[in-house]
Amino acid sequence: MSASHSSASDWRPWFDTYGARLLLVARQWPRSAADAEDVVQEAFVRFWRKQRHLGGDPMPLLVTSVRRSALDLLRSRDRREKREQAHVDLHSEAWFEANIEGNDRANRLEEAVVQLPSEQREVVVLKIWGGLTFAQIAEQLEVPANTAASRYRYALTKLRETLNTVENHG
Amino acid sequence: MDNEFTELESELQQLTPAQPSPELMTRLQAELGSATSEPVPALRRRSPYQSATTWNSWKWANWTVAAGLAIVMSLASWWAPEIDFGDSPIASLNRTESADMLRPVRAARTLVESRAEGVIELPDGSPVERVRDYYIDTIEWRDGAGDAQLRWELPRESVRFVALTSY
Numbered sequence: 001m002s003a004s005h006s007s008a009s010d011w012r013p014w015f016d017t018y019g020a021r022l023l024l025v026a027r028q029w030p031r032s033a034a035d036a037e038d039v040v041q042e043a044f045v046r047f048w049r050k051q052r053h054l055g056g057d058p059m060p061l062l063v064t065s066v067r068r069s070a071l072d073l074l075r076s077r078d079r080r081e082k083r084e085q086a087h088v089d090l091h092s093e094a095w096f097e098a099n100i101e102g103n104d105r106a107n108r109l110e111e112a113v114v115q116l117p118s119e120q121r122e123v124v125v126l127k128i129w130g131g132l133t134f135a136q137i138a139e140q141l142e143v144p145a146n147t148a149a150s151r152y153r154y155a156l157t158k159l160r161e162t163l164n165t166v167e168n169h170g
Numbered sequence: 171m172d173n174e175f176t177e178l179e180s181e182l183q184q185l186t187p188a189q190p191s192p193e194l195m196t197r198l199q200a201e202l203g204s205a206t207s208e209p210v211p212a213l214r215r216r217s218p219y220q221s222a223t224t225w226n227s228w229k230w231a232n233w234t235v236a237a238g239l240a241i242v243m244s245l246a247s248w249w250a251p252e253i254d255f256g257d258s259p260i261a262s263l264n265r266t267e268s269a270d271m272l273r274p275v276r277a278a279r280t281l282v283e284s285r286a287e288g289v290i291e292l293p294d295g296s297p298v299e300r301v302r303d304y305y306i307d308t309i310e311w312r313d314g315a316g317d318a319q320l321r322w323e324l325p326r327e328s329v330r331f332v333a334l335t336s337y
Contacts, residue, residue: 024187
């Protein structure tokens with residue numbers, strides 16, 4: 001890509017690469033897909049206009065921007081509304097693309113990820129789909145790196161146990 | 171320490187996050203469609219040691235740095251012989267005082283990429299995450315009397331170990 005490309009198409013390849021991953025990251029805080037898209041829109045526009053020239057790996061910047069927008073949105077909402085929203089949206093909106101190959105194990109894994117405790121799930125999402133290091137995750141979540149790593153390990157242990165339990169009894 | 175979750179991590183990476191809705195794309199188009207066109211960073215993470223067949227590779231960057239450094243040193247010895255280049259260039263930023271010589275106007279350290287290289291075990295048995303950071307150190311000089319300017323860029327990498335005592 002170069003400056004000679006039309007402005008309208010500049011951001012599209014970028015968003016094709018990062019958009020879905022950013023949306024999944026955003027889903028960790030405001031749980032509805034609509035809210036998450038609002039958050040991604042605000043964060044990506046801010047990044048594109050003000051931060052894309054900074055160089056380096058853009059994902060930590062984008063994640064920071066997404067989280068900031070998400071927390072701003074949460075703070076602006078009534079606490080009761082947030083609880084209701086979280087309950088409804090966890091089970092009503094897909095976080096992943098449909099598994100068209102009918103892979104049962106993949107379907108169970110998706111469901112198990114969604115059902116993880118939120119503090120473990122956000123670490124898994126930031127690590128696997130955000131591509132962040134434990135140090136970067138720790139910075140994002142304002143927790144020690146050891147804590148981030150522990151949550152990740154607990155989460156993966158739980159995912160593996162869930163898969164094994166279903167396969168052994170299913 | 172072998173990562174006992176490698177297979178599970180691979181399965182997770184194969185799950186594809188849901189794509190943004192067409193409505194979001196439309197809204198972004200409305201907001202960014204008229205944005206001014208400027209060079210954008212690379213789309214994907216890129217190994218700094220890929221083949222030297224492109225001008226963007228770090229091998230070419232090293233030659234550029236070497237050439238730039240030679241120019242800077244020769245100009246510095248001509249214009250500002252009192253600058254001590256024996257130390258770090260960043261440390262020398264405050265040593266130029268005259269207005270009619272190249273003066274350092276900017277020093278920056280940019281983190282280009284941090285790549286997690288997995289969890290390993292130290293000789294004492296403690297687990298750590300090995301993280302390789304890629305930086306570019308940049309210094310710019312400007313001639314106070316004219317428009318001449320020089321930029322010095324040095325790619326650099328460092329490896330750090332993040333303690334994971336609870337991992």
